[in-house]
Amino acid sequence: MELMLKRTIRPGALFPSDEAELEQPEPMPKAQADTLKLHDAPTGELRPFVPGPGTGAIGLVRVLGLNDGPDGRGTALTAVVERYLRGLGYTVAPAAADTVPDLAVVAADDAAPMARSIVRCGAVEAMAPTAGFDPEVVRLAWCAMPWGAPASLTTEALEAAHTRIIYLMGTLLRINDLIAEVDRIPDHGNLMAPVVEVLSRFFEGFHASMCAGFDTAGALVGIEALAARAGALTQGRKHIVPDRIYTLAAARSAIVQAGQPLGLLQRFPDQALAELEAQHLARLGLSMEAVERLIAARVAARQSRDFSRADAILAELHGMGVELMDGPWGTRVAVRRPEA
Numbered sequence: 001m002e003l004m005l006k007r008t009i010r011p012g013a014l015f016p017s018d019e020a021e022l023e024q025p026e027p028m029p030k031a032q033a034d035t036l037k038l039h040d041a042p043t044g045e046l047r048p049f050v051p052g053p054g055t056g057a058i059g060l061v062r063v064l065g066l067n068d069g070p071d072g073r074g075t076a077l078t079a080v081v082e083r084y085l086r087g088l089g090y091t092v093a094p095a096a097a098d099t100v101p102d103l104a105v106v107a108a109d110d111a112a113p114m115a116r117s118i119v120r121c122g123a124v125e126a127m128a129p130t131a132g133f134d135p136e137v138v139r140l141a142w143c144a145m146p147w148g149a150p151a152s153l154t155t156e157a158l159e160a161a162h163t164r165i166i167y168l169m170g171t172l173l174r175i176n177d178l179i180a181e182v183d184r185i186p187d188h189g190n191l192m193a194p195v196v197e198v199l200s201r202f203f204e205g206f207h208a209s210m211c212a213g214f215d216t217a218g219a220l221v222g223i224e225a226l227a228a229r230a231g232a233l234t235q236g237r238k239h240i241v242p243d244r245i246y247t248l249a250a251a252r253s254a255i256v257q258a259g260q261p262l263g264l265l266q267r268f269p270d271q272a273l274a275e276l277e278a279q280h281l282a283r284l285g286l287s288m289e290a291v292e293r294l295i296a297a298r299v300a301a302r303q304s305r306d307f308s309r310a311d312a313i314l315a316e317l318h319g320m321g322v323e324l325m326d327g328p329w330g331t332r333v334a335v336r337r338p339e340a
Helices: 073-087 135-143 155-179 195-199 202-211 216-233 242-259 269-283 288-303 307-320
Strands: 037-040 045-048 060-064 092-096 103-108 113-119 124-127 151-153 322-327 330-335
Touching: 060 073, 073 135, 135 151, 135 155, 135 216, 151 155, 155 216, 155 242, 155 269, 195 216, 195 242, 202 216, 202 242, 216 242, 269 288, 288 307, 288 322, 307 322
Parallel strands: 060 092, 124 151
Antiparallel strands: 037 045, 037 113, 060 103, 103 113, 322 330
16 A cells, blocks of 8 residues: 555645644645655665555654764754654654664554665765854755755855745745734635746645655745745735735745745744844854944934935945845845955
């Protein structure tokens, strides 16, 4: 019996469930019949994950993880495997501390435990120091690389992952800001363009990627595609019609739920952005307190109509790698690498 993702996904839930569908503002597409496939070590190919002998009922799935530290590649892959299999309804034991060459996914039932498949974790050829980077940034950096191939976690890869997390969290924050302007999310509505085209097949694509040997890089591409469409729908604060709010709420729910098995996008966006930018400033040798003092001085200069002083402060911040975004929410900080 092959493990098929064929049961109903209820609104508000990422994974199949036997529960009755609930009335929610997030109309999630149904799961497709995808077969979970894992890497087979002897052949080097993907093959279906088949439950053990006997009744065919899985009693336990145990993931043996590479003992390579909290920021290590094996640790990241182990966590992805555990979270995704739990979401599919398996009972997953804590990862063993044994150092093994691969991640062994061991399926067991009441009859006898049997090793079924191997999720291969490619060698780490080089790894830059991760101190100063948010753990979520490190997780995304690993998830963006094909698990089976050798990989290097460079500073450039970590900075790129930081930028991607900032983009996704920023999109979620803009969605939250827009939704906060209405009294409630509509119970019913029509999904609007340009989100509907991506959201209608989002979970099908997500599960297809994850079931093909845990292709988290492909899953990330799908998440970012949906975020881009939802971000476009947040532009402009006029004509906040019910269908727009309904669509943004559905997109937000899908993005957050898809991020869960990857260990991404589970914090409040405003909190996450503040922490990420503070970490980025620290990597540049700056502090949020120093930036906030300059921001306050700029505000005071503008209030006193000393616009030349305000522009000079803005230029100083820009030279430090700090950009300000003024909006109805106030002033927010964005950090980039300073110009050489």
